[in-house]
Amino acid sequence: xxxxxxxxxxxxxxxxxxxxxxxxxxxxxxxxxxxxxxxxxxxxxxxxxxxxxxxxxxxxxxxxxxxxxxxxxxxxxxxxxxx
Numbered sequence: 503x504x505x506x507x508x509x510x511x512x513x514x515x516x517x518x519x520x521x522x523x524x525x526x527x528x529x530x531x532x533x534x535x536x537x538x539x540x541x542x543x544x545x546x547x548x549x550x551x552x553x554x555x556x557x558x559x560x561x562x563x564x565x566x567x568x569x570x571x572x573x574x575x576x577x578x579x580x581x582x583x584x585x
Contacts, residue, residue, distance in 0.1 A: 504576050510563040518561035525554045525568055550574050 504516040
């Protein structure tokens with residue numbers, strides 16, 4: 503079982519959450535090219551290591567938050583779950 507530390511509800515089973523993807527900066531819609539927009543929507547780094555991700559607590563507070571997770575071990579850096 504993987505425990506996800508929700509900043510609003512505390513540690514919960516990962517089955518309560520939905521992964522919303524890695525955090526990446528949104529391009530300026532006034533200057534972005536179609537290729538850059540496509541890359542923003544569909545291209546992911548998928549690293550084997552630490553990455554900052556967005557999660558949604560679907561069966562709890564129904565809020566989005568970010569945390570830093572190791573994609574190989576599923577370890578979560580302590581104190582890095584934020585609002």
